[in-house]
Amino acid sequence: MAFSLSGIFLLVILCLPFVGSVVAAFLPTYDRDRGALVAGIIALVAILLTLGFFPEISARNVITYTLIWIPELGLNFTLRMDGFAWMFAMMVTGIGFLVVIYARYYMSPEDPVSRFFSFFLGFMGAMLGVVLSGNIIQLALFWELTSLFSFLLISYWYHNANAREGARMALTVTGIGGLCLFAGLILIGHIVGSYDLETVLSSGDMIRSHALYLPALCLILLGALTKSAQFPFHFWLPQAMAAPTPVSAYLHSATMVKAGVFLMARFWPVLAGTDAWFFIVGTAGLATLLIGAYIAIFQNDLKGLLAYSTISHLGLITLLLSFGSPLALVAAVFHILNHATFKASLFMAAGIIDHEAGTRDIRKLNGIIHYMPITATLAMIASAAMAGVPLLNGFLSKEMFFAETILTHRASALDQLTPYFAVLASACSVAYSLRFIHGTFFGKPATDLPKVPHEPPHWMRFPVEILALTCFVVGIIPALTIKPFLTAAIYSILGVNTPAYSLAVWHGLNFPLIMSIVAFLMGCLLYICLRGYLDRQKDSDVAPIIGRIKGRRIFDEMMVALSWRWARSVDSFFSTKSLQPQLRLLVCVAVVAAFLPIWGQGLDFVRPSALVNPVPIVLWLIGGCCAIGAAYYAKIHRMAALILLGGAGIITCITFAWFSAPDLAFTQLLVEIVTTVLILLGLRWLPKKAQQTRSEGRGLVARVKNTRDIIIAGVAGFGLASIAYVVMLRVPPESISQFFLEKSYTEAGGKNVVNVLLVDFRGFDTLGEITVLGIVALTVYALLRRFRPAPESLDVPEQQRIQNAFDDAQPGRQKGDTVIDYLRIPSIVMQLMFPAIIVLAVFLFMRGHDQPGGGFAAGLTMAIAFILQYMAGGTRWVETRLRILPMRWMGIGLLLATCTGAAAWLFGRPFLTTYFSYVDLPFLDKVPAASALLFDLGVYSLVVGATVLILIALAHQSLRASRSGKDT
Amino acid sequence: MEAVIAFAIGILCSSGIWLLLRPRTFEVIIGLSLISYAVNLFMFAMGRLKVGAEPILRSGSIGISWYADPLPQALVLTAIVIGFAMTALFLVVMLASRGFSGTDHVDGKKEED
Amino acid sequence: MRRIFPHPFLSLFLMVLWLFLNQSLSLGHVILGLLVGFIGAIAFAALRPPELRIRNLRAIGTLLVMVLRDIVRSNIAVAKLIVRPNAPGYISGFMTIKLDMKNQYGLAALATIMTSTPGTLWVNFDSSTGNLLIHVLDLVDEETWIKTIKHGYERLLMEIFE
Amino acid sequence: MAGWVHHLIIAPIIIPLVAGALSLIVDGANRKLKGAISLVSTLLLVVVGTILVAAADAPVDEKWSGFVSTYLLGDWPARFGIVLVLDRLSAMMVLMTSLLGLAALIYSFARWYSVGINFFALFQFQLMGLNGAFLTGDLFNLFVFFEVMLAASYGLAMHGSGAPRVKAGLHYIAINLAASSLFLVGVSLIYSVTGSLNMADLANKVASLEPESRVLFEVGASVLGVAFLVKAGMWPLGFWLPKTYSAACAPVAAMFAIMTKVGVYVILRLWMLAFGAGAGESAYFGSSWLLIGGMLTIGFGATAVLASQDLTRLASASIVVSSGTLLAAIGLGTVDVTTGALYYLVSSTFSAGALFLLIELVERGREAGADVLAVTMEAFAEDDDDKVFDDDIGVATPGTIAVLGICFISCALLIAGLPPLSGFIAKFALLKAVFSYGAVITTVSWVFMALLILSGLAALIAMTRAGMRSFWATVGRQVPHVKVIEIMPIMGLLFLCLVMTIRGGSVIGYLHETASALNLPKTYITDVLETPYGKPGKDGGVTQ
Amino acid sequence: MSVLIIFWAVVGAQVLLACAMVIGAYRMLFGPKAQDRVLGLDNLYLNATMLLLTFGIRYSSTHYFEAALVIAMLGFVATAALAKVLMRGEVIE
Amino acid sequence: MIGATDIPLWAAILTAVFVLGGAALSLTGAVGMLTMKSFYQRAHAPTLGSTLGIGFILMASIIFFSVTGTRPAVHEIVIAVFITVTTPVPLLLLVRAALHRDRSQGSPEVPGAITIVNGTVRLIGDKAIVISQEDKVIEKD
Numbered sequence A: 001m002a003f004s005l006s007g008i009f010l011l012v013i014l015c016l017p018f019v020g021s022v023v024a025a026f027l028p029t030y031d032r033d034r035g036a037l038v039a040g041i042i043a044l045v046a047i048l049l050t051l052g053f054f055p056e057i058s059a060r061n062v063i064t065y066t067l068i069w070i071p072e073l074g075l076n077f078t079l080r081m082d083g084f085a086w087m088f089a090m091m092v093t094g095i096g097f098l099v100v101i102y103a104r105y106y107m108s109p110e111d112p113v114s115r116f117f118s119f120f121l122g123f124m125g126a127m128l129g130v131v132l133s134g135n136i137i138q139l140a141l142f143w144e145l146t147s148l149f150s151f152l153l154i155s156y157w158y159h160n161a162n163a164r165e166g167a168r169m170a171l172t173v174t175g176i177g178g179l180c181l182f183a184g185l186i187l188i189g190h191i192v193g194s195y196d197l198e199t200v201l202s203s204g205d206m207i208r209s210h211a212l213y214l215p216a217l218c219l220i221l222l223g224a225l226t227k228s229a230q231f232p233f234h235f236w237l238p239q240a241m242a243a244p245t246p247v248s249a250y251l252h253s254a255t256m257v258k259a260g261v262f263l264m265a266r267f268w269p270v271l272a273g274t275d276a277w278f279f280i281v282g283t284a285g286l287a288t289l290l291i292g293a294y295i296a297i298f299q300n301d302l303k304g305l306l307a308y309s310t311i312s313h314l315g316l317i318t319l320l321l322s323f324g325s326p327l328a329l330v331a332a333v334f335h336i337l338n339h340a341t342f343k344a345s346l347f348m349a350a351g352i353i354d355h356e357a358g359t360r361d362i363r364k365l366n367g368i369i370h371y372m373p374i375t376a377t378l379a380m381i382a383s384a385a386m387a388g389v390p391l392l393n394g395f396l397s398k399e400m401f402f403a404e405t406i407l408t409h410r411a412s413a414l415d416q417l418t419p420y421f422a423v424l425a426s427a428c429s430v431a432y433s434l435r436f437i438h439g440t441f442f443g444k445p446a447t448d449l450p451k452v453p454h455e456p457p458h459w460m461r462f463p464v465e466i467l468a469l470t471c472f473v474v475g476i477i478p479a480l481t482i483k484p485f486l487t488a489a490i491y492s493i494l495g496v497n498t499p500a501y502s503l504a505v506w507h508g509l510n511f512p513l514i515m516s517i518v519a520f521l522m523g524c525l526l527y528i529c530l531r532g533y534l535d536r537q538k539d540s541d542v543a544p545i546i547g548r549i550k551g552r553r554i555f556d557e558m559m560v561a562l563s564w565r566w567a568r569s570v571d572s573f574f575s576t577k578s579l580q581p582q583l584r585l586l587v588c589v590a591v592v593a594a595f596l597p598i599w600g601q602g603l604d605f606v607r608p609s610a611l612v613n614p615v616p617i618v619l620w621l622i623g624g625c626c627a628i629g630a631a632y633y634a635k636i637h638r639m640a641a642l643i644l645l646g647g648a649g650i651i652t653c654i655t656f657a658w659f660s661a662p663d664l665a666f667t668q669l670l671v672e673i674v675t676t677v678l679i680l681l682g683l684r685w686l687p688k689k690a691q692q693t694r695s696e697g698r699g700l701v702a703r704v705k706n707t708r709d710i711i712i713a714g715v716a717g718f719g720l721a722s723i724a725y726v727v728m729l730r731v732p733p734e735s736i737s738q739f740f741l742e743k744s745y746t747e748a749g750g751k752n753v754v755n756v757l758l759v760d761f762r763g764f765d766t767l768g769e770i771t772v773l774g775i776v777a778l779t780v781y782a783l784l785r786r787f788r789p790a791p792e793s794l795d796v797p798e799q800q801r802i803q804n805a806f807d808d809a810q811p812g813r814q815k816g817d818t819v820i821d822y823l824r825i826p827s828i829v830m831q832l833m834f835p836a837i838i839v840l841a842v843f844l845f846m847r848g849h850d851q852p853g854g855g856f857a858a859g860l861t862m863a864i865a866f867i868l869q870y871m872a873g874g875t876r877w878v879e880t881r882l883r884i885l886p887m888r889w890m891g892i893g894l895l896l897a898t899c900t901g902a903a904a905w906l907f908g909r910p911f912l913t914t915y916f917s918y919v920d921l922p923f924l925d926k927v928p929a930a931s932a933l934l935f936d937l938g939v940y941s942l943v944v945g946a947t948v949l950i951l952i953a954l955a956h957q958s959l960r961a962s963r964s965g966k967d968t
Numbered sequence B: 001m002e003a004v005i006a007f008a009i010g011i012l013c014s015s016g017i018w019l020l021l022r023p024r025t026f027e028v029i030i031g032l033s034l035i036s037y038a039v040n041l042f043m044f045a046m047g048r049l050k051v052g053a054e055p056i057l058r059s060g061s062i063g064i065s066w067y068a069d070p071l072p073q074a075l076v077l078t079a080i081v082i083g084f085a086m087t088a089l090f091l092v093v094m095l096a097s098r099g100f101s102g103t104d105h106v107d108g109k110k111e112e113d
Numbered sequence C: 001m002r003r004i005f006p007h008p009f010l011s012l013f014l015m016v017l018w019l020f021l022n023q024s025l026s027l028g029h030v031i032l033g034l035l036v037g038f039i040g041a042i043a044f045a046a047l048r049p050p051e052l053r054i055r056n057l058r059a060i061g062t063l064l065v066m067v068l069r070d071i072v073r074s075n076i077a078v079a080k081l082i083v084r085p086n087a088p089g090y091i092s093g094f095m096t097i098k099l100d101m102k103n104q105y106g107l108a109a110l111a112t113i114m115t116s117t118p119g120t121l122w123v124n125f126d127s128s129t130g131n132l133l134i135h136v137l138d139l140v141d142e143e144t145w146i147k148t149i150k151h152g153y154e155r156l157l158m159e160i161f162e
Numbered sequence D: 001m002a003g004w005v006h007h008l009i010i011a012p013i014i015i016p017l018v019a020g021a022l023s024l025i026v027d028g029a030n031r032k033l034k035g036a037i038s039l040v041s042t043l044l045l046v047v048v049g050t051i052l053v054a055a056a057d058a059p060v061d062e063k064w065s066g067f068v069s070t071y072l073l074g075d076w077p078a079r080f081g082i083v084l085v086l087d088r089l090s091a092m093m094v095l096m097t098s099l100l101g102l103a104a105l106i107y108s109f110a111r112w113y114s115v116g117i118n119f120f121a122l123f124q125f126q127l128m129g130l131n132g133a134f135l136t137g138d139l140f141n142l143f144v145f146f147e148v149m150l151a152a153s154y155g156l157a158m159h160g161s162g163a164p165r166v167k168a169g170l171h172y173i174a175i176n177l178a179a180s181s182l183f184l185v186g187v188s189l190i191y192s193v194t195g196s197l198n199m200a201d202l203a204n205k206v207a208s209l210e211p212e213s214r215v216l217f218e219v220g221a222s223v224l225g226v227a228f229l230v231k232a233g234m235w236p237l238g239f240w241l242p243k244t245y246s247a248a249c250a251p252v253a254a255m256f257a258i259m260t261k262v263g264v265y266v267i268l269r270l271w272m273l274a275f276g277a278g279a280g281e282s283a284y285f286g287s288s289w290l291l292i293g294g295m296l297t298i299g300f301g302a303t304a305v306l307a308s309q310d311l312t313r314l315a316s317a318s319i320v321v322s323s324g325t326l327l328a329a330i331g332l333g334t335v336d337v338t339t340g341a342l343y344y345l346v347s348s349t350f351s352a353g354a355l356f357l358l359i360e361l362v363e364r365g366r367e368a369g370a371d372v373l374a375v376t377m378e379a380f381a382e383d384d385d386d387k388v389f390d391d392d393i394g395v396a397t398p399g400t401i402a403v404l405g406i407c408f409i410s411c412a413l414l415i416a417g418l419p420p421l422s423g424f425i426a427k428f429a430l431l432k433a434v435f436s437y438g439a440v441i442t443t444v445s446w447v448f449m450a451l452l453i454l455s456g457l458a459a460l461i462a463m464t465r466a467g468m469r470s471f472w473a474t475v476g477r478q479v480p481h482v483k484v485i486e487i488m489p490i491m492g493l494l495f496l497c498l499v500m501t502i503r504g505g506s507v508i509g510y511l512h513e514t515a516s517a518l519n520l521p522k523t524y525i526t527d528v529l530e531t532p533y534g535k536p537g538k539d540g541g542v543t544q
Numbered sequence E: 001m002s003v004l005i006i007f008w009a010v011v012g013a014q015v016l017l018a019c020a021m022v023i024g025a026y027r028m029l030f031g032p033k034a035q036d037r038v039l040g041l042d043n044l045y046l047n048a049t050m051l052l053l054t055f056g057i058r059y060s061s062t063h064y065f066e067a068a069l070v071i072a073m074l075g076f077v078a079t080a081a082l083a084k085v086l087m088r089g090e091v092i093e
Numbered sequence F: 001m002i003g004a005t006d007i008p009l010w011a012a013i014l015t016a017v018f019v020l021g022g023a024a025l026s027l028t029g030a031v032g033m034l035t036m037k038s039f040y041q042r043a044h045a046p047t048l049g050s051t052l053g054i055g056f057i058l059m060a061s062i063i064f065f066s067v068t069g070t071r072p073a074v075h076e077i078v079i080a081v082f083i084t085v086t087t088p089v090p091l092l093l094l095v096r097a098a099l100h101r102d103r104s105q106g107s108p109e110v111p112g113a114i115t116i117v118n119g120t121v122r123l124i125g126d127k128a129i130v131i132s133q134e135d136k137v138i139e140k141d
């Protein structure tokens, strides 16, 4: 079944328009002939292919074609054509073809028309996708695509604000509906356990009795009602009239808006027949029917009138579907077809009038029949069909509608009232049809039109002719023309429940006919009464009473309020742009997160702590004071804060040394030194005095805020301390460290287990870590190249200015003597220390594997040696003597470390597998020659490079400042 | 002993966080440094405290369990270096920010008078 | 030769430092020490420091003894001042000494010695006049200080470096 | 896995590392060579990533196969040394990173590399950090690669300098430094109770922890979780994200699309491993918080999407939404939800990447501040009911704009989760899974569904607004000059999304396997812990 | 006996050094001037070195000496930098 | 306390004395730093620790390790050398910096105080000023 030839044809029908869309997109921008040709051929081929299916369809076969797509999600690409789908496919392709012909003439030669045809074909494909989907998710997929293409088509003239807004509104409303539909279909799939349409359609009882029926129904109906512009979502359709008329004719009368009713009909067997269905669908349909018809009367714009008329007719179909009776369904499906024919032709006629006369305003248009009699005749036929005049197709389905309204479907007030409302709406429909005909074509021929109207090119009128003819033929001999198709469609929905019905112009003088007559007379009367009023309307086309309630305005304002003002205030209320609140939140969240498990399960914090040597107590009293002092001074005395930070660092360093971590003590100390120099380098560029903002003032608010922060900080610190305390007093678990201690010497050749961890067991960490250092150095360098100091920091520091002035003032002294004298002695010592520190660095490096030290410590030491020279002699002094290329050091270091790691590959071992042996070099002691040493050399090289690069880049800023200082 | 280290961790952490919540970049950088001390000590403490038992293998028949846990030390070492790098970076960014905004406020706010 | 092996004394010192650091006298470490010393000296030379020449080795010994003695002495003196703060008023203050020594290393050594010795602080040296400003903790006898510094240290240092 | 393929596991880390190091050595002015090195490296990464995905997906009995493959760095046994673990998830993330990286890199060749220095090196290090974070099986090593990744991202975020970037960078760095501290606290706390750092080993030990250890372990995991959630941008920890991302230059922002995913990835990985059904009393620890947090994040992100005044903000906010979606999905944690989440993850990463790249092109040639003005005008404009129709002749769309427009629409569809591209499949997969979650549909499912739908709607509204502003602005619009190497990467990423849609079956199949493996961590644990190793001993021999 | 003597001597010395450090910290905290604070830090470094040496004696470990050596050789850099900033407003000119 | 068991009593006592002496000297210096009135006086105090203080402790260490024979006591020498060479550096820099600060604030405490008038520097007086411990200012030539 899946690969039958007809299945392939189905796929072809679906794909053709999309292919055409792409082709059209690449046509020359303004070539309307070729655009129309491509679109026309595609539509024609699609028609023919669809027609070719009719034999099978009339044999009540269902053609399916399945491509396995995402079986895990139950989502297959299934095409399915039954009678109902066939009917719609014919409508989509057939009217599509006619509209293409029409559009060829309608669109101006200056229009970039290939875009139009591309979108048009895209829409056609999407619409075919909707009707041919055999999988409900796939249906939702194409459903949204129709919204998208509709958006693009409405906004075709996007230079026009109305087109933009209309398109946006259509997209928003139908998009929302589409998402709801999507959710509803997922629910249906959940209920049924399959997304296959066939399966779903056969699970009506299961669905209707399921607890999720109501939510699913509501969601699906939201989709359908928005798409078919049903009250209260009808307002988008009139706005969509800003689209080119072919679009209105195609999408907004014949096809897309029909997707909603298509959906309701498609799911009619599984969703209809319940109270909920009746009341929701019925109310919406009835309201739409009435409101649409009523407002249509008062429209001055031809397309506006037609749009509201469309709304009303869709309401009629919806109302019919709500009844839940098979005959009502027949009527609904029949009316879908009829409405498509007469409304498409009317839109095209309106377009012709607009095209030829230059306006669509009924008040301006008069006596057009004198200018274009054929078009006028055609339009009148279609209007008559719209009004439900006998011998035209509209009459037939309206009669069926009346017949259904009389019957009782669900005993309720709504049900009781439908016949009266139906007549009323029908009367309105007669009235606006009359207005359309009389107001436009009759009366004194207008002379003040923008253009002098005349008949359009024949082929432009041709589609209207075809459709008007169809109205006639169907209206007169329905049983011969439309019944087979209609029955096939109905059968595919109702199956064996398909009712017997007769299609004939004359059923005798029955109640529906009486209703029709009443409606007709009422309509004529209404038009006559309102005529004066309608002609007097000046600028607005507002319908009395309810016209003031503009759905569009409400929607617009709601959108602006919800999606803009409201969103912005919510957004700004629930977020912050400042750093402090963010950090505060982070701390609080972390504290709460850490507290939750403890709160749930409890933790015993009362444990005896072994004491005790008074020295650590004293040390940490100092350390604590330093920390608090640093916190206290950080704002008012930066230097003091930095010094105190250093104090806390030393105490930490001693603590490490004390508790058996010499490597940590080394590194901590070295980092401490470098950090101090670093921050001092930075201090130069900060404002001299901490600037005080008002918000930091001393008021009560500030005090409360400070207290809050102190509490947060205190709680966090206390929490961390408590956890540390608990852990320290627990028996340690069996740890992987045992392994390291055991294997460090025997298998990695190092006695300093920490170092072996760094370069061997966990050498990969180290590789990453030096990369971090390298990256940071690069970033620092890059940032400083673009550094723009604040203007007030640009001057040389105050001290130097005074000292220079002093030197100037003193006889026998030159500017700069002070600093030379100042540094004379220290620089000698610092220079002398240079080689000594280098020796220390080599020492620390060489012994790292067995004793505290290693590449880091050595690298930092080496960097300090360089920094010291910069301090002693200044940047220029050093750089005329030493040429350091930190970037190279870094690159080489990284490569060396990496290559050492990669060398293991040569031996078929994983990255970083180290090799070592004790080599007895001549004269040297037994030297462990571990490849890890090379790795460590890489570490060393990078650390030197990165540290020097960071510090020197920062130091160079002073040169920049002094340069620019000289310029001024 | 443990109580002292716990105290140390707590006080460093509290001071650091308090500074972290201040509006001046310099306060923040000092705060970050203090926090990194606290965290380093915390990590170190997670290996338990031992005196005079450096994880540097000695000859003789000293049992494995005698040594201090080397792993947290290695981790802290890595953390110290990364912390240093980040301090440097933050410093420079804070200078750059001050250069652009003309203020040392973390949000680059000009002082309102 | 001086380009390749610029500061032999320094190299030697560095080698000793290397051996001390490694606590080893093995031949291998001596070789490594030489190498390190060589590298260190080259690094030092790269800085183009003022010329370092030691002319009188014996004076160094004398100087060391003298410094050691003075350090012990002044340690005691200063410790006393600190422990008994209410002792009859000592006077601290600045004083100026005119130095004749021009050698950088000599000056550095003098500064180091004076600063290391409790009781005296090297404050400022004006190269244009040769005036040295020092701060003395117990300025009872200014002349004694001048004598110690000018005739003790400065003379010895000039012997060594100039 | 055998032979050279096995060593390929580490290639995603080593290749960019070497490339980065090489470009440090290359002379600063020779940017072409640096660019070439970078390009070669990234192309290699794509190749390697593809091979790794194939290897991870190969059936168990084939030559180089297996669900999990463990690379023992330094040839130390798995529990003790650092291991890299290749499974479907990590392979997929690596491939994704490489593809996104390639797109961003090619894009940057047009001009972005030159607005600052060392772009290529930083970029390569960024890739290295990302790949490392995805591949590592060691908790502390994860920290290190996080730092590599973050450090590079700091540099890249401020690439080109300038006030907004630096200001955003300052916040970004400060917050991430604080988060990194939390990371360290968490890791060390976990080590202190388990004595291990290997993720598989940890997962193995969770179930048998005695009560007090369990509490401490959970405290550690919570703190760790907070650190990851900062990276993932969860509300209220993610306010740094929009500012940083929108300040960064286009290729960097595109690359950042994956940064939040790292946080998500790690949470997914660790939580599935350690707090899966087999975790004894700790089973599903914190999952409800993830769910709640994730949902709040979706809500917040969707609001931010609506509230965004410009496209970059919008894109950043959409990243927040995707993060929230993923976190909530992890909180639910069934195989099906995870499958959907993974699909969503890939799709949203590519689309966000494409969007970030695209925005810069779209905004090019528009006046600065036009957005704000346009938005304000729109919000406060008087009723324009009475505007007369202009003439009915359309405006031709220049080819460039057309291409940009198509790309933009594709991005919008992807981000809003509308058909027909992969965003739709992702939402569908998630929703379907959420409804299959448990016998009865719970409030949680409803809320999640509503949030997913509403966030899509918000994206639709905002993208429409922004797109109309950008493409249909009648004034002040010049056709931007767009190079082919700028548009190609965008189309490439979108093409990937298209492929993910069309080949949805195999993609979902792969992800389903991935999710199943995640939900059954036992395989992962035994595979990692029982990896055979051979270590050359003292004399070069092999000891076992 | 010897053990006890040395033990107590070292502990005593450590207490004395710790007290000295308290004073150093006092100067760091309360100045009154910036130079006093730097002086305090310098003193803290010095006492830390000595403290490490006493550890070395107590635990007979050479590592403390190495740590002390590193402080001896490099500890002055930080305080020198601080002092230079007081004088010149810049560390490196 | 590995190794300390086999140390002879005299060595132990000597070590103890040196250790305590060094620490005591250091403390004394610190006390001086606390109690002395002016900065220049306080700057003298720490040198107690940096010379004899640390010297004593190093001496103790040398004795201890030489007697126990655990290791050659050479690190102590290196430490001594470098402490001697490096500790004066910050002190030198610091005292001069203090002088500058006091001078530019026009402090009468130091010689050569300056004042800044219209951007040019004027000397207040070029005389050395001596301060007694009783805070009496005595002018000298």
Ligand code: NA
Residues within 6 Å of the ligand: A361, A362, A363, A364, A365, A366, A438, A439, A440
């Ligand atoms: Na009229």
Ligand code: NA
Residues within 6 Å of the ligand: C114, C115, C116, C117, C118, C119, C120, C121, F044, F047
């Ligand atoms: Na002195």
